[in-house]
Amino acid sequence: MSKRIIVLSEDIANKIAAGEVVERPASIVKELLENAIDAGATDIRVVLEKGGTQSIRVTDNGSGIDHDDVPLVFERHATSKIHQFEDIFNVVSFGFRGEAMPSIASVARVEMLTRRNNDVSGTRAILDGGVIRSMDPAGTPEGTQVSVSGIFAHVPARRKFLKTEATEQGACLDVITRLALAHPEIRFKVEANGKEIFAAPEVHDTAKRIAMVMGGEFSAHCMAVDAQQDAMTLKGFISRPEYSKSNSKSIYLFVNKRFIRDTSLTHAVLSAYRQIIESRRYPAATLFLEVPPEDVDVNVHPAKMEVRFKNAHGVYELVSKTIAHHLSRAETSRGHYLYRLAPAEKKDYFYRQPFVNEPSPSMPSRPADRSHAQQGIQNILLHRSQVSQPPAASEGDAGVPDKTILFGDMRYVGQYDGTYLLFEGPDSLILLDQHAAHERII
Ligand SMILES: Nc1ncnc2c1ncn2[C@@H]1O[C@H](COP(=O)(O)OP(=O)(O)OP(=O)(O)O)[C@@H](O)[C@H]1O
Ligand SMILES: [Mg+2]
Structure with a gap:
């Protein structure tokens, strides 16, 4: 984004969601990375000291900033990303408030080094407590580097709320992870306390x-x-x-x-x-x-x-x-399909897809039967997008790729569509793909 920075009128500024965005080091990382991405960077490097509680440095190879615009970067409601309020409804950049850099500068010491690609010389600006202490021409690679230190040094109340270095670093990494997921075309490198902790080379494929x-x-x-x-x-x-x-x-x-x-x-x-x-x-x-x-x-x-x-x-x-x-089309790694049906929905299911209660069928069934059965299940799933409250998120994070189901307290109900055996439990209904089960037993 090589547009010049302007100060938004008070009227526009008042319509923009106002409030503090700098709560912890991760908020600073987020704002600096978003600015780098908005500037068209393809290579972003992050250096964290003590989980970002001591210092944060973000270096990008984006558009850089015109020397005369550097003071505006730190002025409230100054942005190059929108010019009138209506632009908000068409905004493709992360930023548009012109608030992040002044907010960061007001709670920390900031050094900015920046150069636009066609400029012979760049600019070094040093700010303390939101005030520009020095601004001079400087030799620097194309792009922008922002170093933030003394974070919340003058805001002890906020410093007090910081968690351990490991937790703060984890929060910084979460922010970087999310941005990296959405921007495969950008190379990210993160260093913490002198060690590389995250690296994502640029790729052309989101997968x-x-x-x-x-x-x-x-x-x-x-x-x-x-x-x-x-x-x-x-x-x-x-x-x-x-x-x-x-x-x-x-x-x-x-x-x-x-x-x-x-x-x-x-x-x-x-x-x-x-x-x-x-x-x-x-x-x-x-x-x-x-x-x-x-x-x-x-x-x-x-x-x-x-x-x-x-x-x-x-x-x-x-x-x-x-x-x-x-x-509904997913086959599990074990080669069979399992669908848990909530008790309240059983009736609905039986009403729509009645099945014959008969002994175990002969095998194998035709592939068409299987796809028909799948279609039936798919319809059931698609008819039940209205559900009750989502379960509350809990802590911990272990992947469980495999799971055992106990059939001891299950009652065999019958067969569905020549493919699935149905078992009823106290609070669930299990569909077992009998062909896959048969293959496993053999
Ligand atoms: N890394 C960067 N590269 C190029 N320009 C930048 C960079 N960081 C900031 N700027 C310029 O400084 C301006 C102010 O940045 P700031 O983050 O405060 O506001 P914003 O990104 O416009 O909006 P928001 O407050 O919503 O983030 C930006 O509009 C942009 O022009
Ligand atoms: Mg911004």
């Missing part, structure tokens, strides 16, 4: 970046989703039924490449899985929703992690139905 960041376990147990509805698209990767986590932290939702927290969309994801994974287990997912910018309001909260959709219901439906649809 490769996701594998790098989410790890091999997820890659081995995930599947791609891809759907479109009107002007919205949903792409990404979701965990297969046999892979689950003990909390919902591995569900990453992005709207137009911006990581968001959205209870309703998380609920949409969980609702689709509710049929097939145990309660208190959670899926992992990296989902990228692309929505026309005018259909999503990012000016809800200063941290911009919350958004408001024009068609919230449509977005919910797209997410839950797409996932349910893909899951």
Whole structure:
């Protein structure tokens, strides 16, 4: 972004979600990285000392800043990203408030080194407590480097709330991970206390970046989703039924490449899985929703992690139905399909898909039977996007790729579609793919 910086009028500034964004080192990392990405950087390096509580340095190879504009960077409501309020509804950059750099500078010591690609010389600016102490021409590579130290030195109340260095470093890494997931074309390197702790070379394929960041376990147990509805698209990767986590932290939702927290969309994801994974287990997912910018309001909260959709219901439906649809076709690593049906929904299921109660059938059945059975299950899943409250997220984080089901207290009910054996338990209904089971026994 090589546009010049302007100070927004008071009227515009008043319409922008106001508030503090610098709560902890991770907030600083987030704002500096977002600025680097907005500046078109393809290579971003982060250096953290003591989990970011002592110092943070972010270096990018982006557009750089004009020497005369450097003082404006640290002025409130000064931005190069919007010029009038309406631009907010078309904004493709992370930033638009012109608030982050002055907020950071007001609680720390900041040194900025910057040079635009065609400028012979760059600029070094040093600020303390939000005031520019010096600003001089300086030789520096193309791009921008911001070093922040003495974080909250003059705000003891906030310093007191910082957690351990390890926790703060973890929070910084979470921020970097989310941005790295959405930007495979950018190279990220993170160093903490002199050691490299994260590296993601640039790749052209989101799947490769996701594998790098989410790890091999997820890659081995995930599947791609891809759907479109009107002007919205949903792409990404979701965990297969046999892979689950003990909390919902591995569900990453992005709207137009911006990581968001959205209870309703998380609920949409969980609702689709509710049929097939145990309660208190959670899926992992990296989902990228692309929505026309005018259909999503990012000016809800200063941290911009919350958004408001024009068609919230449509977005919910797209997410839950797409996932349910893909899951209904998922074969677990053990080669059979397992669907847990909640007790309240049994009646509904029996009503729609009556089955014959008869002894075990002969094998094998025709492939068409299997796809018919799958279609039946898919319909059931797709008809049940309305679910109750999502389970509360819990701590801990172990992947459980395999799970044992005890059939001791199960009652054999019958067979469905020549393929599935149905067992009824005190609070669940199990469908067992008898062909896969047969193969396993042999
Ligand atoms: N790394 C960078 N490279 C190039 N320009 C930058 C960089 N960091 C900041 N700037 C310039 O400084 C301006 C102010 O940055 P700041 O982060 O305060 O505001 P913003 O990004 O416009 O909005 P927001 O407060 O929502 O982040 C930006 O609009 C941009 O022009
Ligand atoms: Mg910014």
